[in-house]
Amino acid sequence: MPVKRVLVVSDLHVGSIYGLLPPGFVTSEGREINLNSGQKYLWQCWEHASKTIGSVDAMVINGDAIDGLQQAQTGSELCLPLLEDQSEAAYLTLDMMQRAVGLPRLFAVQGTEYHDSKAGREIEVISQRLGAEKYSGIGVGRYCKEALDLEIGGAILNFSHGTSVASGLYRATPPDREAVWSALAGKQGKAPKADVVCRSHAHIFVHVEHPSKHALICPCWQLQTRFMRRHSIYRMLPDIGYVVIEIDTEARSQGNDPIKICKRTYSLPEPKVTHFERPSPRQTSGTS
Numbered sequence: 001m002p003v004k005r006v007l008v009v010s011d012l013h014v015g016s017i018y019g020l021l022p023p024g025f026v027t028s029e030g031r032e033i034n035l036n037s038g039q040k041y042l043w044q045c046w047e048h049a050s051k052t053i054g055s056v057d058a059m060v061i062n063g064d065a066i067d068g069l070q071q072a073q074t075g076s077e078l079c080l081p082l083l084e085d086q087s088e089a090a091y092l093t094l095d096m097m098q099r100a101v102g103l104p105r106l107f108a109v110q111g112t113e114y115h116d117s118k119a120g121r122e123i124e125v126i127s128q129r130l131g132a133e134k135y136s137g138i139g140v141g142r143y144c145k146e147a148l149d150l151e152i153g154g155a156i157l158n159f160s161h162g163t164s165v166a167s168g169l170y171r172a173t174p175p176d177r178e179a180v181w182s183a184l185a186g187k188q189g190k191a192p193k194a195d196v197v198c199r200s201h202a203h204i205f206v207h208v209e210h211p212s213k214h215a216l217i218c219p220c221w222q223l224q225t226r227f228m229r230r231h232s233i234y235r236m237l238p239d240i241g242y243v244v245i246e247i248d249t250e251a252r253s254q255g256n257d258p259i260k261i262c263k264r265t266y267s268l269p270e271p272k273v274t275h276f277e278r279p280s281p282r283q284t285s286g287t288s
Contacts, residue, residue: 004153006245007053007101010062010161010200011220013115014093015086017079018223019067020046022092027085036079038223038269042240045266046093046221049242050100052264056244058152059097059104061132061144062200062218063111063161065090065123071114077226087122091129098130106132108144111161112201120144149192153247155258158182158194163217165202168235171217175199176208179215195259196245203228203238207261214259218243223268241265 013019021039026032035043066086070078080086098106108127110120117123119140127143139146148159166173178197186193196214203220219239228236244262251258 002153002249004058004247004249005054005056006058006060006150006152006157006247007056007097007104008060008062008159008198008218008243008245009094009097009221010111010218011064011203011222012090012093013064013067013220013222014090015078015080015083016067016070016222016225017077018225020093020221021079021089022096025080025085025089025092027080028082028088033079039079041269042221042223045240046097048266049264050097053101053242053244055102056104058150059101059106060148060150060159060198061094061106061108061123061127062159062198063109063123064115064200065094065111065126066115068115068117068122073226083117083122087126090122091126094126094130106130107135107148107150107159108132109148109159109161110139110141110144110146120146149194151192153249153258154252155195155247156192157196157198157245157247158192159198161200163199163201171202171204172206172208174202175206175215175217179208179210179213182215183210183213196261198243198245203236205239205241205243205263205265207263214261216243216261219263219265237268239265240268 020042075081110116110123123144124141132143134142137145137147150157164174182194182197185191198216200218202217205219207216219241241264246260248258
């Protein structure tokens, strides 16, 4: 059965102490950066993904490849303060995945300006180095824009990074609402009739199905940050992983849904608990 496969990765936040970082990375100043325990775990998951995804026809980077200057935290949660170092580390990280999945055709979408810089300047540089393809779309940019409508296997996949973030028990509301607006815009001829509406940014996985459309938010590659903990240490827990969109090129002619959403998420690192029964240093020192 002829099936096309599209790998979607987003929100790597390379440069953050909570984001991806390739082992042994050396900065432009010649310093090797050691991975913290969370980054070691994330890289193990990234390596596992690279070995198990298999060959894909296209790979889409859906924004926030780097963490940026981190103005709100004054850079206090950065392991790579320089943008050029973040971009180099992100390039190495994505190049590793790109090669592992068979060097597919590559497309990139701009993330938020807070992370990917104004007008996606840094992701533009990274995408060009990776050999991303130029495409027509909304916004400025040669190798990445704010939206990508990708026709593949007779289906149209719409990619954009940003989405509103619903609270608590209503996580599916934003993609569900976006699917409705997508259907209206497509019916009115104001936008391509998308079979899939793919978003990121929220750091969670959600998948909503309509009769003729799929809407989803992709998982991320960054652990919980101070910003997330400040809002809720329980509600704002991220989903780590990726999505592969499979398109059956013959299904529509047979009256079947041509789209299959395949997600892979990884467990978060094991939480640490402080045990009260353990003797304190004051109780165990200085006694003779």
